[in-house]
Amino acid sequence: xxxxxxxxxxxxxxxxxxxxxxxxxxxxxxxxxxxxxxxxxxxxxxxxxxxxxxxxxxxxxxxxxxxxxxxxxxxxxxxxxxxxxxxxxxxxxxxxxxxxxxxxxxxxxxxxxxxxxxxxxxxxxxxxxxxxxxxxxxxxxxxxxxxxxxxxxxxxxxxxxxxxxxxxxxxxxxxxxxxxxxxxxxxxxxxxxxxxxxxxxxxxxxxxxxxxxxxxxxxxxxxxxxxxxxxxxxxxxxxxxx
Amino acid sequence: xxxxxxxxxxxxxxxxxxxxxxxxxxxxxxxxxxxxxxxxxxxxxxxxxxxxxxxxxxxxxxxxxxxxxxxxxxxxxxxxxxxxxxxxxxxxxxxxxxxxxxxxxxxxxxxxxxxxxxxxxxxxxxxxxxxxxxxxxxxxxxxxxxxxxxxxxxxxxxxxxxxxxxxxxxxxxxxxxxxxxxxxxxxxxxxxxxxxxxxxxxxxxxxxxxxxxxxxxxxx
Ligand SMILES: Nc1ncnc2c1ncn2[C@@H]1O[C@H](COP(=O)(O)OP(=O)(O)OP(=O)(O)O)[C@@H](O)[C@H]1O
Ligand SMILES: [Mg+2]
Numbered sequence: 001x002x003x004x005x006x007x008x009x010x011x012x013x014x015x016x017x018x019x020x021x022x023x024x025x026x027x028x029x030x031x032x033x034x035x036x037x038x039x040x041x042x043x044x045x046x047x048x049x050x051x052x053x054x055x056x057x058x059x060x061x062x063x064x065x066x067x068x069x070x071x072x073x074x075x076x077x078x079x080x081x082x083x084x085x086x087x088x089x090x091x092x093x094x095x096x097x098x099x100x101x102x103x104x105x106x107x108x109x110x111x112x113x114x115x116x117x118x119x120x121x122x123x124x125x126x127x128x129x130x131x132x133x134x135x136x137x138x139x140x141x142x143x144x145x146x147x148x149x150x151x152x153x154x155x156x157x158x159x160x161x162x163x164x165x166x167x168x169x170x171x172x173x174x175x176x177x178x179x180x181x182x183x184x185x186x187x188x189x190x191x192x193x194x195x196x197x198x199x200x201x202x203x204x205x206x207x208x209x210x211x212x213x214x215x216x217x218x219x220x221x222x223x224x225x226x227x228x229x230x231x232x233x234x235x236x237x238x239x240x241x242x
Numbered sequence: 243x244x245x246x247x248x249x250x251x252x253x254x255x256x257x258x259x260x261x262x263x264x265x266x267x268x269x270x271x272x273x274x275x276x277x278x279x280x281x282x283x284x285x286x287x288x289x290x291x292x293x294x295x296x297x298x299x300x301x302x303x304x305x306x307x308x309x310x311x312x313x314x315x316x317x318x319x320x321x322x323x324x325x326x327x328x329x330x331x332x333x334x335x336x337x338x339x340x341x342x343x344x345x346x347x348x349x350x351x352x353x354x355x356x357x358x359x360x361x362x363x364x365x366x367x368x369x370x371x372x373x374x375x376x377x378x379x380x381x382x383x384x385x386x387x388x389x390x391x392x393x394x395x396x397x398x399x400x401x402x403x404x405x406x407x408x409x410x411x412x413x414x415x416x417x418x419x420x421x422x423x424x425x426x427x428x429x430x431x432x433x434x435x436x437x438x439x440x441x442x443x444x445x446x447x448x449x450x451x452x453x454x455x456x457x458x459x460x461x462x
Contacts, residue, residue: 050365071370078367089362093380093458102376103366135458155366 003028003063003159003190004049010057011044011214018044019055020214028158031191033201033222036211037237042194045211046161049192050074050081063158078107082152083161086168088144090136090151096123097132100151108155115154122150126180142173146180153184160184162193178204198241202226210234246428252419259415260436262329266411267398267444270333274340274397275348275390281341282348283374296345303342309403311335316407332404332411340397347389351382384456391448395441402437412436 004026011019018041026032034042047053048060051067051074060067063080067073091099100119104110110118123129126146136144145165152160162181166174178197182204185191195201201208205222210233212218218225218234229235249256285296303311316331326334355378363373383390405414416433420426 052361052365074364075367075369078365081365083361083365085358085362087356087358089356089358091359091362091377093384093456095458103368106372106376107367151366 001064002026004192005061006045006049006058007060008058009045009048009055009060011041011048011053011055018214019048021058022216024209024216024219026159026190026192028190029188030207031185031205032193032207032209033205034192034194034209034211035196035198035201035237036217040211041214042211043163046083046163046192046194049159050083050161051077052083075107079155080158081161082155082157082159084145084148084152084163084165086164088136088141088148088168090144090147092136095133095135096128096139096147099136099147100154103151104154118154119150122153123147125153125183126150127176140173141169142176145169145177149177149180149184159190159192162191162195164194164196166195166197196241198226198238210237212237244428245425246432248423248425249419249428249432252415252422255415255419256412256432256436259410259412260440262410262414263398263401263412263440266329266333266336266401266404266409267440270336270340270397270401271394271444273333273337274394275344277337277341278344278348279379281345282352285345285349286352287370287374300342300345303339304346308335308339308400309406311339312403312407328404328407328409331407332401332409336397336401336404339400340394343393343397344390347386347393348382350389351384351386352378354385355382380455384452384459387448387452387456391445391452394448395444398440398444399437412440 002025004024006022006024009019009022010017022045034045036042044053048055049062049067051069054069062077065073065076067077091102094102097116097119100122101112101115104115104118105112120129120132123132126149128143128146128150131139131143131147136147139147166177169177174197178200181191181193181200185204193205202222207219208222208225209219210217210225212233218229218231225234226238229238281296281299284292312331312335315335316326316328319326359377360373363377368376401411402413405411405417408414412433416429420429
């Protein structure tokens with residue numbers, strides 16, 4: 001059974017039809033890159049998967065659970081889906097360690113000591129072990145994003161959703177974040193990324209999903225799809241970004 | 243000639259008035275901020291009916307004179323069968339007044355929290371209550387702390403009005419003393435300095451609490 005399943009998902013913002021019947025099946029361990037023009041509905045799609053946005057028709061299941069925007073359901077989903085944002089969204093009044101420990105302690109009800117161990121292990125993983133007691137403001141964008149990844153990993157999610165997580169970074173800081181993602185992909189983490197990093201999508205990703213006008217316009221194995229696009233729209237898009 | 247020594251025999255009167263003002267101030271500051279916090283959270287995140295109720299309350303209080311609010315509670319409510327002592331009426335009026343003004347101030351603080359912070363808490367599985375207390379409150383209060391401090395001082399100074407319903411506060415003491423010894427200049431000058439001292443003390447307390455609450459500011 002697939003880990004994430006979308007069946008004929010339609011989403012409207014008022015009269016604005018943003019997702020027009022999305023069908024998508026994602027298996028555990030896949031690294032999916034969602035690409036497409038601005039406004040094609042990439043973020044909306046991602047935010048529907050973990051219940052941040054409501055959809056009006058169709059169905060989404062995650063690990064067998066139906067996805068809805070009900071509070072209880074969103075909290076249950078949060079146990080298996082992590083999300084990383086473009087602007088990090090670290091909590092400014094907490095140290096890096098506290099940022100990571102918070103959810104394991106108050107959501108998973110782990111002890112302080114246990115949560116601290118998890119936090120240290122996750123920081124180690126993203127290469128920031130020495131920043132445990134720093135405040136987010138003191139870190140570079142790349143470091144902040146790696147802390148955000150560590151914070152999501154501390155909940156041991158089955159899927160990580162990443163919405164353009166390198167777009168707010170200075171070019172020289174993009175690499176360190178992508179390296180962490182690559183490592184996660186190697187370890188078998190399921191990743192669903194909205195990204196403009198075509199090289200990353202091709203080299204690390206397993207599948208590329210091209211969104212156009214609220215539809216999954218074309219999808220397939222990342223190397224094949226990017227080197228041999230079938231639709232004119234994807235050809236045009238690849239031509240424009242490369 | 244000024245005769246401050248004529249006031250010495252009234253030290254007790256001033257002191258007891260001062261204590262009443264201090265007591266009411268501390269109590270109403272705590273209750274008023276608590277009221278303002280829950281109203282601000284309701285107005286910002288609550289059910290539409292709650293939001294409208296808060297709006298009506300805030301506008302009602304902010305657009306009427308405090309003394310009328312006080313008189314209404316003390317002289318008006320008994321006709322509905324609710325009889326309050328002057329002290330009780332003052333406590334309620336001051337709390338309601340500070341509550342309304344602090345609602346607006348605290349709401350500005352809540353408003354300043356980026357939506358992304360709330361979403362980040364949500365996708366980590368936190369309940370909204372946890373998000374409010376752990377994620378939103380500290381940075382929100384930090385933003386508006388100076389304004390909130392000033393408002394509490396304004397309400398403390400405004401509490402002078404409660405002497406009108408014969409609560410024996412600091413202003414009541416001043417009125418009493420000058421009516422006895424006709425040293426209006428001295429009485430009110432001393433009283434003014436006592437209020438000034440109270441304002442400084444209140445600001446100091448707020449600063450100390452702020453230093454604790456927002457220690458991360460210093461650290462970074
Ligand atoms: N909260 C909202 N209210 C109304 N319309 C919205 C909202 N969020 C997004 N939209 C609209 O939905 C459409 C899809 O937006 P979405 O953010 O999913 O696009 P995107 O593919 O992520 O674009 P980008 O590459 O710019 O991030 C856009 O036309 C956008 O204007
Ligand atoms: Mg987007």
